[in-house]
Amino acid sequence: MNNKQYIGRQSISFTNGPYIHAYASIVGKKEGEGPLGKYFTKIVEDDFFGQNTWEEAESALQGETVKLLLNRSGVSPSDIRYAFAGDLLGQLMATSFGLAEYNIPLFGIYGACSTMGEALSLASMTIAGGYADRVLALASSHFASAEKTFRFPLGYGSQRKFCATWTVTGCGAILLDSSSGSARVTGITTGRITDYGLKEKDNMGACMAPAAADTIYNHLSDFGRAPDYYDKIITGDLGYVGQTILIDILKTKGYDISNVHMDCGIEIFDINTQDTNAGGSGCGCSASTLCSYILNQIEKRAWKRILFVPTGALLSPVSANEGQTVPGIAHGVVIEAV
Amino acid sequence: MSDLINTPNDNSDTDQMTILDKAVNTTDKQKQIINYEDYVKRVTPTKSLCMNMLRAFLVGGLICCLGQFFLNLYTSQGMNQDDAGMWTTISLIAISVILTGFGIYSKLGEFAGAGSLVPITGFANSVAASAIEFKKEGQVFGIGCKIFTIAGPVILYGIFASWILGLGYWILKISGAL
Numbered sequence: 001m002n003n004k005q006y007i008g009r010q011s012i013s014f015t016n017g018p019y020i021h022a023y024a025s026i027v028g029k030k031e032g033e034g035p036l037g038k039y040f041t042k043i044v045e046d047d048f049f050g051q052n053t054w055e056e057a058e059s060a061l062q063g064e065t066v067k068l069l070l071n072r073s074g075v076s077p078s079d080i081r082y083a084f085a086g087d088l089l090g091q092l093m094a095t096s097f098g099l100a101e102y103n104i105p106l107f108g109i110y111g112a113c114s115t116m117g118e119a120l121s122l123a124s125m126t127i128a129g130g131y132a133d134r135v136l137a138l139a140s141s142h143f144a145s146a147e148k149t150f151r152f153p154l155g156y157g158s159q160r161k162f163c164a165t166w167t168v169t170g171c172g173a174i175l176l177d178s179s180s181g182s183a184r185v186t187g188i189t190t191g192r193i194t195d196y197g198l199k200e201k202d203n204m205g206a207c208m209a210p211a212a213a214d215t216i217y218n219h220l221s222d223f224g225r226a227p228d229y230y231d232k233i234i235t236g237d238l239g240y241v242g243q244t245i246l247i248d249i250l251k252t253k254g255y256d257i258s259n260v261h262m263d264c265g266i267e268i269f270d271i272n273t274q275d276t277n278a279g280g281s282g283c284g285c286s287a288s289t290l291c292s293y294i295l296n297q298i299e300k301r302a303w304k305r306i307l308f309v310p311t312g313a314l315l316s317p318v319s320a321n322e323g324q325t326v327p328g329i330a331h332g333v334v335i336e337a338v
Numbered sequence: 339m340s341d342l343i344n345t346p347n348d349n350s351d352t353d354q355m356t357i358l359d360k361a362v363n364t365t366d367k368q369k370q371i372i373n374y375e376d377y378v379k380r381v382t383p384t385k386s387l388c389m390n391m392l393r394a395f396l397v398g399g400l401i402c403c404l405g406q407f408f409l410n411l412y413t414s415q416g417m418n419q420d421d422a423g424m425w426t427t428i429s430l431i432a433i434s435v436i437l438t439g440f441g442i443y444s445k446l447g448e449f450a451g452a453g454s455l456v457p458i459t460g461f462a463n464s465v466a467a468s469a470i471e472f473k474k475e476g477q478v479f480g481i482g483c484k485i486f487t488i489a490g491p492v493i494l495y496g497i498f499a500s501w502i503l504g505l506g507y508w509i510l511k512i513s514g515a516l
Binding site: 052053148152153154155156157158159160161162163196197198200203206210213240241244245248249251252253 | 354355358359361362363367370371374375377378381382383384385390438439441443444445446447448450451454455460463464466467468470471472474487488
C-alpha cells in the first residue's frame with residue numbers, strides 16, 4: 001500500500017482497486033420507457049416521488065436509491081464509513097435532504113454532470129488508501145428541478161434547439177468495498193477544467209466534448225494504452241452533437257475511438273420517439289446508466305474493461321447571464337470485470 | 339422529428355477537420371475560440387427555419403382567429419367595440435392560463451415557437467407558469483418575487499418604450515409639428 005500509485009500527469013493506477021459490491025438505480029417514467037428501461041432497479045411513475053416540491057422529489061429519489069442499495073447489499077448504513085454524493089441543485093439541496101436520515105459521514109461534491117465520476121474517483125481513492133472499507137458513491141438529477149434551476153418554469157412554452165439535451169430524472173448509487181464484488185475500479189484519470197471559449201449554454205455537448213477529449217487523451221497516454229484496450233469508452237452526456245465533436249477532436253490528436261465510443265445520453269432515450277433532441281443529460285444520466293446497463297454488461301462479462309467518463313458543463317445561471325463561457329470537465333474511471 | 343433537422347453537409351468533412359485541428363492544436367487562445375466556434379457551427383444540426391416559420395404562422399394565426407371569433411361573438415351580443423375588445427383579451431388570457439395549468443401550453447410552445455409566444459396568450463403563459471412553479475416557495479418570496487421572472491422584461495421595457503414614444507409625441511406637439 002505504500003507503493004506509489006499515481007502515474008503520468010493526472011492518473012492513478014490502483015495496486016488494490018476497490019470492488020463494486022452492489023449498485024442500484026432509480027429513474028423516472030420517461031427514462032423507464034426508454035431503451036434501457038429493463039435494466040434499471042426501479043422505475044417510479046410519479047415525478048413528485050410522493051413529495052410536494054421538485055427539490056423534495058429529488059431528495060426522495062436519492063434517499064430511495066440508497067435504501068434500495070442497502071437492501072440489495074444487506075449492508076446497514078452504520079457499516080458505511082463515507083459517502084461521496086452530489087446533485088445539480090443550488091447548495092446540493094437534494095443530497096443534503098436526501099441522505100440526512102442515513103447518518104453516513106458525508107462529502108458533498110459538485111462536478112456538474114460529471115459528479116458520478118468524481119464521487120467514484122474519491123471513493124476509490126479513500127478505499128485504496130486504506131481510509132475506509134466501505135464507501136458509497138452517488139449522484140442524481142431531476143428533470144423538473146434542473147429546468148427550474150437552469151432554464152424556465154416547467155409550464156412555460158418555449159422551444160428547444162436541436163442541440164439541447166433533456167435532463168434525466170434518475171439516481172445511481174454504488175457501494176464500493178475493499179474485499180468483494182463483481183467488478184473493480186482499477187484506475188482513474190482526474191479531469192481538468194477545459195474551456196474552448198464557447199458561450200452557447202444550449203449546446204452543452206459542444207462545451208463538454210473538449211474536456212472529455214482531454215481526459216481520454218491524457219488517460220490513454222498516462223496509462224500507455226490504445227483506445228481498443230477497452231471494450232467501451234463511455235462518456236456521460238455529450239449527446240449526438242458532442243459525440244461527433246469528441247471523436248473528431250481525438251482524431252486530430254491521433255486516436256480513433258469511434259469503434260468503442262458510447263454515450264449514456266444517447267443510449268438512455270430513443271431520439272425518434274421520445275423527443276429529447278440531442279440526448280439525455282444531468283448527473284443522473286451517467287449515474288443511472290452506469291448503475292444499470294453498464295454494470296450489468298460487466299457482470300455478464302459482455303464487457304471486460306471500460307473507461308467511464310462522465311462529463312460536466314461548469315456553468316451556473318449567474319455565470320451564463322454574466323456572459324461567461326461554459327467550461328467543461330470530465331473524470332475517467334476504469335472499471336474491470338473480476 | 340427527423341424531417342425537421344438540417345444535418346450538416348458531409349462534403350465539408352475535411353474542411354471541418356482542418357478548422358478543428360486549428361482549434362485544438364494551438365496555443366493561441368483567441369484563434370482557438372474563433373476556430374472552435376466555427377467548427378461547432380458546422381457540426382451542429384439546426385431545426386429547419388421554414389418549417390418553424392410555417393408552424394409559428396399556423397398556430398399564431400389560429401390564436402388570432404380565436405380572438406376574432408370572440409370579438410365577433412361579443413359584438414353580436416350587443417357589446418360595443420371597446421368592451422368586446424376587453425372581453426376578448428380576458429377570454430384569451432383565461433384560456434392560456436387554464437392550458438398552462440394543465441401543462442398543455444408548454445407543449446404548444448414546443449411545437450409553435452414564436453407562434454404561441456408572441457400573442458397575448460404567450461405573455462399570460464409566462465406569468466402563470468412562474469406563479470405555478472414558485473408557489474411552493476411561498477406567497478411573498480415565491481409568487482410575489484418571482485411571478486414576473488419571465489414577463490418582467492416585457493413589462494419594464496414595454497412601459498419604458500411607451501414613455502419614450504410619449505415624450506417624442508409631447509415634444510412634437512409643443513413644437514407645433516403635430
